[in-house]
Amino acid sequence: MCLEHLCSGGFKKYMKIDKYKNFNRILNKLKQLNKTNFVKIERFIKKQKAEYYLTAEQISKNIFYFEKKWKLKKYFSLMSYNELCKETLSEQYYLKKNGTYRAINQKIDNKLLYISSNKMKAYLLGLMLTQILWPSHYKILKFYRSSIKGKRKIKFLEIGSGHGLMTKYLLENSSQNFGLICDISKQSLNLTKNIIYKQVNKNNLKFINKDFFKLDTDLKFDLIIMGEVIEHVTNPQKFLLKAKKLLAKKGKIFLSTCANCAQVDHLYHFKCINEIHRLIKKCKLKIESDLISPSENIPKNKWKKEKIAINYCSILY
Numbered sequence: 001m002c003l004e005h006l007c008s009g010g011f012k013k014y015m016k017i018d019k020y021k022n023f024n025r026i027l028n029k030l031k032q033l034n035k036t037n038f039v040k041i042e043r044f045i046k047k048q049k050a051e052y053y054l055t056a057e058q059i060s061k062n063i064f065y066f067e068k069k070w071k072l073k074k075y076f077s078l079m080s081y082n083e084l085c086k087e088t089l090s091e092q093y094y095l096k097k098n099g100t101y102r103a104i105n106q107k108i109d110n111k112l113l114y115i116s117s118n119k120m121k122a123y124l125l126g127l128m129l130t131q132i133l134w135p136s137h138y139k140i141l142k143f144y145r146s147s148i149k150g151k152r153k154i155k156f157l158e159i160g161s162g163h164g165l166m167t168k169y170l171l172e173n174s175s176q177n178f179g180l181i182c183d184i185s186k187q188s189l190n191l192t193k194n195i196i197y198k199q200v201n202k203n204n205l206k207f208i209n210k211d212f213f214k215l216d217t218d219l220k221f222d223l224i225i226m227g228e229v230i231e232h233v234t235n236p237q238k239f240l241l242k243a244k245k246l247l248a249k250k251g252k253i254f255l256s257t258c259a260n261c262a263q264v265d266h267l268y269h270f271k272c273i274n275e276i277h278r279l280i281k282k283c284k285l286k287i288e289s290d291l292i293s294p295s296e297n298i299p300k301n302k303w304k305k306e307k308i309a310i311n312y313c314s315i316l317y
């Protein structure tokens with residue numbers, strides 16, 4: 001299996017195998033590990049353009065870099081990705097049967113996950129792969145990257161950086177952007193620091209290992225990035241309001257979250273996109289642009305009833 005084979009028509013010209021060798025390794029291993037899942041991935045990546053393959057190669061390279069750096073088993077990240085897919089299916093099944101997320105019903109606390117270095121490594125590397133292997137996650141990443149285009153010499157805050165890709169892309173615009181990066185998990189911050197190691201201008205970045213609710217700062221930010229984090233807290237309204245208070249004049253928030261997306265560590269259940277829109281309105285924030293991306297190709301009027309996962313992101317002001 002190789003990318004050259006995957007890509008048909010005029011696009012074939014981009015697909016020089018040696019150019020995408022890390023991504024190709026990922027694809028070959030994925031095919032071995034989970035054939036059913038691979039068919040879906042193959043269908044998705046066949047439709048993508050050069051921009052996608054460049055991103056996928058860069059992320060794959062990072063994946064192998066971390067496996068080596070942390071002396072992890074070969075293909076540890078792909079095993080973790082596979083586990084994440086299995087876990088997601090089982091949590092979605094739980095949601096359909098019980099009406100809400102397991103973590104909410106069973107009052108699960110994420111503290112143990114956030115302090116465990118091994119669990120976080122597996123979780124974050126798996127999650128990083130979803131950015132190129134789950135169509136909805138890739139769409140969100142694309143939306144984010146197009147919305148930060150041209151952002152230079154700005155003051156930004158990232159809350160819940162996780163794998164660190166969001167900050168990485170922002171620093172690719174300019175290493176002169178000043179950033180505060182706050183995450184409750186030490187391991188997330190470690191990954192973020194490592195993923196941006198080449199772009200780091202130490203004087204321009206500050207890392208804070210804290211629950212965002214406890215962050216104390218007098219700074220105001222031109223951009224606040226909150227990717228896939230508000231569903232990890234029990235009170236997303238309080239979380240979003242606290243972020244809003246830290247916005248500079250004309251500042252913007254990039255928010256991404258999801259409705260009906262059951263995961264072991266999701267502590268707040270948005271039942272539909274309207275609920276997310278209502279939350280934004282309650283916080284007296286306005287939507288400049290947004291993107292709604294269902295995980296399955298079924299008519300809109302069935303989304304809520306079928307409880308399919310829907311990804312959402314927006315730029316708020």
Ligand SMILES: C[S@@+](CC[C@H](N)C(=O)[O-])C[C@H]1O[C@@H](n2cnc3c(N)ncnc32)[C@H](O)[C@@H]1O
Pocket residue numbers: 114127159160161162163164166182183184185188210211212213226227228229232233256
């Ligand atoms: C799903 S990851 C999001 C990763 C990335 N931002 C993205 O968009 O894919 C959630 C991250 O939020 C962090 N987090 C969860 N609750 C938090 C809180 N109360 N304060 C700060 N960070 C938090 C977790 O440690 C984790 O790194």
